[in-house]
Amino acid sequence: MRPKFAQYLPILDWGRRYDRGALTNDLIAAVIVTIMLIPQSLAYALLAGLPPEAGIYASIVPILLYAVFGTSRALAVGPVAVVSLLTASAVGQVAEQGTAGYAVAALTLAGLSGAFLVLLGVFRLGFLANFLSHPVIAGFITASGILIATSQLKHILGIDAGGHTLVEMAGALLAHLGEINPITLVLGVATTAFLFWVRRGLKPLLRRLGAGPLLADVVTKAGPVVAVVATTLVVWALGLAERGVAIVGAVPQALPPFTLPGLSPELVRQLALPAILISVIGFVESISVAQTLAAKKRQRIDPDQELIGLGAANLGAAFTGGYPVTGGFARSVVNFDAGAETPAAGAFTALGLALAAVALTPLVHYLPNATLAATIVVAVLSLVDLSILRRTWAYSRADFAAVAATILLTLTLGVEIGVASGVVLSIVLHLVKTSKPHVAEVGLVPGTHHFRNIDRHDVRTDPTVLSLRIDESLYFVNARFLEDLIQDRVTDGCRVRHVVLMCSAVNEIDFSALESLEAVNERLRDMGIGLHLSEVKGPVMDRLKTTHLLDHMNGRVFLSHYDAWCALARAGADTKAAE
Amino acid sequence: MRPKFAQYLPILDWGRRYDRGALTNDLIAAVIVTIMLIPQSLAYALLAGLPPEAGIYASIVPILLYAVFGTSRALAVGPVAVVSLLTASAVGQVAEQGTAGYAVAALTLAGLSGAFLVLLGVFRLGFLANFLSHPVIAGFITASGILIATSQLKHILGIDAGGHTLVEMAGALLAHLGEINPITLVLGVATTAFLFWVRRGLKPLLRRLGAGPLLADVVTKAGPVVAVVATTLVVWALGLAERGVAIVGAVPQALPPFTLPGLSPELVRQLALPAILISVIGFVESISVAQTLAAKKRQRIDPDQELIGLGAANLGAAFTGGYPVTGGFARSVVNFDAGAETPAAGAFTALGLALAAVALTPLVHYLPNATLAATIVVAVLSLVDLSILRRTWAYSRADFAAVAATILLTLTLGVEIGVASGVVLSIVLHLVKTSKPHVAEVGLVPGTHHFRNIDRHDVRTDPTVLSLRIDESLYFVNARFLEDLIQDRVTDGCRVRHVVLMCSAVNEIDFSALESLEAVNERLRDMGIGLHLSEVKGPVMDRLKTTHLLDHMNGRVFLSHYDAWCALARAGADTKAAE
Known part of the structure; x- marks a missing residue:
């Protein structure tokens, strides 16, 4: 039996046994993950409707806090695509993008989500997340991927368009189709094509050219960084910003600031339900990747302690200029594959990002938004997996109905209604099934x-x-x-x-x-x-x-x-x- | 196999075999039930906030239609206490009591409920009523009994007071306590005491005095009629109406009129959910008594055809000046005990009430409302069964929680919220239980x-x-x-x-x-x-x-x-x- 205090501080467990070998492995993993996270953080902030630095800030303190309270040795916590979409949807209902109120509402959302996760963890209620069935989650993630990719088209086309559902977005895109900026379009399409090629074609090519598997892997992971550097240089050298190409612009050159989430009763009331939804979705995504990675090393994940770790990370985001975070699938796998042995790898990643925040931010001034949008589109399309429809259809009509409803309603009526309908439908169908037993x-x-x-x-x-x-x-x-x-x-x-x-x-x-x-x-x-x-x-x-x-x-x-x-x-x- | 057509018209089944023996038995049962129903119909109309004739009308055509479409041989359909309370609660939210709009809304409620029941029956969805667990139903009926009895106190005290929850009612009663009409109070208390004595003490007394069991039974059942006649005579002879005793007043001397329920989209939208609730509660109450009585004679109830029978009865109520009806427990047992063999007994009861509607209504002009209130109080207190709390506590904490929440929330927040919370809680607790299997x-x-x-x-x-x-x-x-x-x-x-x-x-x-x-x-x-x-x-x-x-x-x-x-x-x- 572990003592009661250490139960809530897993760091006491692995921290005592930390040695030079683990340090080296953790440092290598941290460098690789940091390179991957810099463009990703900027891009997800864009998706959430926040200034780019919010993405960087959301990757620093939250990672440190998760390293103290979390139980997974490889989970990398920070902004992820689906939670960024949910943030944009929730905050967009209470404030205008670009206003100070919008950023404050995002902090509130992170704070509420953090508090809710910690409560769930302390009262050991993590099993409530199971009310989201696998088909509902799969359907929701697929639909979210489609929504996210669609939402980024405006940046690639260089036009102004809004909307939270597929229909709204398509309508807005069509209405502004005449305002396409051709230079942005060329940049955006070229970057998207390049990133797709990096993801699909580069690694096999490098291997054929005789590169070792590790080198091929690192070069492939650096693809987005190459795109960022190249397009930034092009925009800067040719003065494309003056010709209508939207750029990231000035990013404060500073460590994460101390911020206070807004806690007016009205704001809390409006954001409470979205915060619960974000918490549950984030937790489900995080716990499944953490368990998969832990099993590979016969390690153990405590789901209730994970709630506390993720809750602490979100509370940290709320007070340091971030927005809701969770354990990301892609970055955690990269972290694990790169050899991370303990949560200290996360702490080193946080250091790397802090360094980037004070030293590298001026360099992204001319980074075109279209590049970030391309990064997002390429990343999220891997989330889209319509085969879940075929697989559930073959196995069980009830599960199929839950997936189909979740996908359809998420795309047409928005993320909150989509996932809520999926949950209710899967519960009702289960009850109906057991109502006429064999x-x-x-x-x-x-x-x-x-x-x-x-x-x-x-x-x-x-x-x-x-x-x-x-x-x-x-x-x-x-x-x-x-x-x-x-x-x-x-x-x-x-x-x-x-x-x-x-x-x-x-x-x-x-x-x-x-x-x-x-x-x-x-x-x-x-x-x-x-x-x-x-x-x-x-x-x-x-x-x-x-x-x-x-x-x-x-x-x-x-x-x-x-x-x-x-x-x-x-x-x-x-x-x-x-x- | 029965032919398809007859499946929807059970009357074709028993009608073919109808003979003189069945006719005699049905006639005797009809006389007894009619005597019981006349005061009850007036009283439940009062409870529903409708003019007294609405209760009579709701007992005529609906019974006839149930006789054609229903499958129970003994079920007696008409106004019942709980459904009357639900009607008052639902209609009170869209119209003022005593206005024409109120009566029209009650017709709409009956029409929607009828349509919903028929739909459920045609699509064989009766099993959905099972989402109401027994403890939730028991808790709801008990809480309703308390609410109904409390709501009648104002008539016994002779004051004006409203409210739909226990707190509201108690507050209103206290606020108007100074306006008590002493004569009404004496009449009301005396009638209540008399009816309680009839129910508890009269039958054993008659048996001790040598009366046969049948005679003792009929005399006991006639108790409310005796109270109605006696108090009407007292009020009329002593001119008490001029001294502030509220009376039934003029009741139209006529057969049920042809009426049209209001179908404005706004009204339908407001009443749709209450109509569903009334349908489900009414169906559950009705089907359990029908099955219990059918089993005693090895007969069969088809739950889906019962939905059609009850739906037809409610549609009938909507077009003939009534309000929502269902199969009543007390009257069905009386009907069965009195020897009813087929639904024809119901048809004869309808004839008896039609006769009462054209011939007897002038006689109830001086009937005090306090007498009707006393009838209701004595009838509903038999619904109150708090032992369900003890029994569920002993068997299963989850079931106890569902009962306790249903009772508490029905009393404090109203019938709709009470029953809805009970349903949701029992489903969630079931899911939670199965979430950590043995x-x-x-x-x-x-x-x-x-x-x-x-x-x-x-x-x-x-x-x-x-x-x-x-x-x-x-x-x-x-x-x-x-x-x-x-x-x-x-x-x-x-x-x-x-x-x-x-x-x-x-x-x-x-x-x-x-x-x-x-x-x-x-x-x-x-x-x-x-x-x-x-x-x-x-x-x-x-x-x-x-x-x-x-x-x-x-x-x-x-x-x-x-x-x-x-x-x-x-x-x-x-x-x-x-x-």
């Missing part, structure tokens, strides 16, 4: 003690004994189904004298189902029919014993269904002979 | 092929084989739980070489759980550990076969857990010897 009438497989479905197997039955195997927990959603089912099977004229419910797959009987069983028992008694149970599980039986059902039951509880058969079936003698 | 590590019971929980039984295990029995379907809510659980059990240093999941109680594996299994499989492979499944159910296996999981699985699927043990356990030789 119930098999079973009979004895000759020569055994086993009972099987009479429709699938050649089994022995007795017209006076109705044996039903219920393949579902009994709870309110299907309680009445059981009443109807039994009433259907024992109406006028049938010869049934005993109904035996085989409960081997009944994991729970809730109060509604208990009352239904009592009602069934009374109705069967009025008909002169016995009600029996068999193979009731321990925990279920423990609970039934606290009630009057067993006392009033017009029948018995049998340990095995075979016991019930022997006691009740008329053909008892035959059965014995058949053994 | 998982037992199992071992072999020596000398058998059975595997049991290692914590409860003396069993044989193998340190290299981890056998886990999962007592829950695997779906999105607990998918990640499984990942965490397995990761927890096979971290650094343990000797586990094989993980076997025993799936005998797994009734479903959804797409999220499938992906979790794939992730678990990959992580275990990274650790050099095998993942195996045993005792997978037929339908679950059918679905798994459509996926790649089985191809990629770093292990096998075993028919029985014993097969898995024999194949994987190092102590295979010992096991054989132990047999």
Whole structure:
């Protein structure tokens, strides 16, 4: 057992064992990740509608705090595409882009999200994130990727256009199509094409040219940096900014400032729901990558402590000029592959970015927005995976419906409605599925003690004994189904004298189902029919014993269904002979 | 198989076999129910905030239509207490009591409710009513009983006071306490006391005096009629109406009029949700009494056809000056006990009430409202059953929480919020419960092929084989739980070489759980550990076969857990010897 204090500070665990070997590995990983993060941070800030430095700031203190409180050895925390989109959508509803109120609202969003995550973690409520099913998450990420890519087209075309849904964006783009800036368009399309080629074609080419795998990897990762440097130089040398190419412009040359999130009740009320959504989505994205990487080294992730780590990171972002952050998939994998051994790698990355913030920011003055947009488009298109539609369709129509609804509604009505509908739909479909459970009438497989479905197997039955195997927990959603089912099977004229419910797959009987069983028992008694149970599980039986059902039951509880058969079936003698 | 047409018209079924014996029994039942319904109809109209004749009208055409479309032989349809309360609450939000708009809105509510019920029935969606768990219904009915009784105090005190929640009502009563009409108070209290005595003390007294059980029963049922006649005579003879006693006043002497519900989009929008709530609550109340009575005679209720029957009744109410109706518990039991054999008894009751509407209405002119209020108070207090709190507490904390929340929120925030919160809470608690399923590590019971929980039984295990029995379907809510659980059990240093999941109680594996299994499989492979499944159910296996999981699985699927043990356990030789 770890002591209670250290439980909330995982740094005490790995910090004690830190050595020179780990230091070297962490430093190498930090350099590679820093190079990758500089353009990415600027780009995601652009996506969130914030000034470019917000992206850098959101990558410094949050990483440091996660290194103290987080449990993953490889997770890299910072601005990510989907959370940036959610930020733009939420903050865009309460303030105008470019105003001071917008930046303050983004801080508030990070603060609320951080507080919510910490609360979830302290009360160990991380399992609530599971209400987002995998298909809903996959659908949401895919739709978000499409939305994000579309939202960046305006920067590549060099026009002004807004909108938060696909329809709004397409409409705005079409309306301003006449204002395309041809130079921006050329720059944007060339950069996009270059980045796609780096991602798809460069690595195999380098390998064919004889480069080692590590070198090929580092060069490929540096692709966005090359694009940034090249387009900045072109814009600066040719004076393209004066010819209408939108550029990043002046970025303050400073360490992250101390900032205060706005906490007016009205702002908090408006941002509370989006903050919860961002927290949950961010946590789900982060925890799955953290677990995948931890498993590769037989390490352990504590989901509730992860909530605290991510919460601390977001609170840090709120007070240092950032915006909501989470563990990013791409950067974490890069960090892991580059050999990061402990969260100290993250701390070194933070140092690298702090250095960039004070030393490199003047250099990005002439960086065209189109380059950043191209970086985003290329990055997010890897999130788009429409195959989830085909795969869920093949496996389960309910899961397909949840994915399809999430994608459709996210694209047409926005991110909040899309993901909320997905969650509600997947819950309702699950309840509907369990509301009509599979119930098999079973009979004895000759020569055994086993009972099987009479429709699938050649089994022995007795017209006076109705044996039903219920393949579902009994709870309110299907309680009445059981009443109807039994009433259907024992109406006028049938010869049934005993109904035996085989409960081997009944994991729970809730109060509604208990009352239904009592009602069934009374109705069967009025008909002169016995009600029996068999193979009731321990925990279920423990609970039934606290009630009057067993006392009033017009029948018995049998340990095995075979016991019930022997006691009740008329053909008892035959059965014995058949053994 | 019944023909398709007759399926929607159960009257064709029983109508063909109707004979003189059934006619006699139905007529007797109709007389008794009519005597009971006249004061009740007036009283419930008062509760719903409508003129008294609305209660009579709501009891005529709806009963006739239910007789044609309904499947219960004994259900008596008409105004009931809880639905009247819901009507007052819903209509009170869109119109002022006593205005023409109020009556029209009540018609609209009945029309929407009828249409919704018919739709549910035609699309066979009656199971959706099951989302209301028994504890939520019990809590709601109890809280409604308290609300209704409280709402009638103003009539017994003779003051003007409003309010839809307990707090509002208590405040309004206290504020007007100075305006109590002493004569009304005496009348009201005396009538309430008399009715309580009739209900509790009269029947045993009559039996002791030598009356037969049937006579004692009929006299007891006539109690409210006696109270109505006596107090009407007192008010008329002593001229109490001039001394401030509120009376029913002029009631039109006519058959139900043809009316049109208001269908303005605004009104429909405002009443749509309350109409759905009224439909579901009414259906749930009605179906449970119908099924209980049907079972006593081995008859069958078709829940979806019941929806059509109740829907037709409500549509009838909407076009004949009524308001929302459903199958009442008390009157249906009276109808059944009095010997009703077919829905024709209902039709005869409708005739009796039609006769009352044209002949008896002038006689109730001097009937004091306090008498009707006393009738309601005595009737609804039998609905109040706080023992549900104790019973659910003893059985399951989750069910207790749902009841307690429903009662508390219905009383304090109103009926709609109360019942909605109960539904949401019971669904969430169910999901939370299944999110952390019972998982037992199992071992072999020596000398058998059975595997049991290692914590409860003396069993044989193998340190290299981890056998886990999962007592829950695997779906999105607990998918990640499984990942965490397995990761927890096979971290650094343990000797586990094989993980076997025993799936005998797994009734479903959804797409999220499938992906979790794939992730678990990959992580275990990274650790050099095998993942195996045993005792997978037929339908679950059918679905798994459509996926790649089985191809990629770093292990096998075993028919029985014993097969898995024999194949994987190092102590295979010992096991054989132990047999």
